[in-house]
Amino acid sequence: MTDTVTLAQVDPTAPRRRGARRRPGATLSACGGAIVLLCVAGLIAVHFWPGFDPYTQDLALVRLAPFAHPEHPFGTDALGRDLLSRLAAGGKTTLWITLTIVLLNMAVGTVLGLLAGFFGGWLDSAIALLTDVSLALPAVLLLIALSAIFGPSALLMILVLGFTHWMSFARLARATALSLKGRDFVVAPQMLGATSWRVIRTHILPHVLPQMFILAVTSIGQVILLQAGLDYLGLGIQPPEPTWGGLVLEGQKLLRLSPWQVIIPGVAIFLVVGGTQFFSQRFTAETNQPLRKVR
Structure with missing residues (x-):
């Protein structure tokens, strides 16, 4: 008797065996989700802090160390501005x-x-060519060139990064559409007279969206890291608006005198980026989990 590869049916009511392994990435996903939730909750809570003010300068309280003043638990920067307030304001903008x-x-x-994926033909070839051209065009160099013409701004960074990192989404959506367009639940409505747009919207898109959201979760950390790097280079949001990359740049000038001005925003970036990557491990593991053989 030959083996056939099918999806194993699991009884959800059956008791789990003692010592059975948890699903891949479940622990990392839980830890990552907890880290992200704590960071986001902290950023929101700081906005209700009695002394929340990311812009007011106090030259009498310059470069205070963390916990050296009750009203400034994370210290102050070179202009006496509260570092906790600036970290929270920068986090809100970054997110x-x-x-x-x-x-x-x-x-x-x-x-x-x-x-x-659905129509194929010349349209598939044209979109594939557009994907290759977009992959060959570095987004940072494009942003530098446009910033030299129009000046750096948050809107310019959103437009450049928002329309130059879609290739992985397009490839995944194309592969999913190709695998679905020959299925019976897609072919049958077309034979009954349904338009292609209705078939895409009703029968293919609901199967594609979960994959897109998984990929979106995995790319959040990468975009945060890229955005912080662009702010550090001066290609994103401009002072006095606080950003995490801008806080690292400001603190780097006084690294020996007050290293906490670099460490605190750096730790915030590390926690959020690492948390989102850990949180996405469970979804990635479940998506890539191979089918089991059943006799």
Whole structure:
């Protein structure tokens, strides 16, 4: 008797065997999710702190060390501004810009990938050519060139990063659409007279979106790291608006005198980026888990 590869049926009501392993990445995912939730909750809570003020300068309290003053638990910078308030304000700006960029990438990549995978032909070739051109064009160099013409700004960074990192979304959406367009639940509505757009929206898109959201979660940390690097280089949000990359740049000038000005925003970037990567491990492991053989 030959073996057939099928999805193993598991009874959810059956008791788990003693010593059975947990699903891959479950522990890392739980730790990462907890870290991200704590960081986001902390950023929100700081905005209700009695002394929250990321912009007011106090030259009498310059370069205070952490916990040296009750009103400034994370210390102050070279101009006497509260570092905790600036960290929270920068985190809020970083998160909403990151989510905007990721959603733009997901929207553009999903649409182009669905069109390429479902219709194929010359449209597939054109989108594949556009993908190759986009991969060959460094986003940082493009942002530098546009910043020299229009000046650096948050809007310019969102537009450049939002329309230059969609290729992985497009490839995944195309592969999923190719695997689904020959299935019975996709072919049957077309034979009954349903339009292609209705079939894509009703029968293919619901199967593609979960994959897109998984990829979006994995790319959040990468976009945060890239955005912090661009802010550090002066290509993103400009002072006096606080950003995590900008805080690292400001603290680097006084690294020997007050190293906490670099360490604190650096730890915040590390925790959020690492937390999002750990959180995405479970979804990635479940998606890539091989099928089991059943006799």
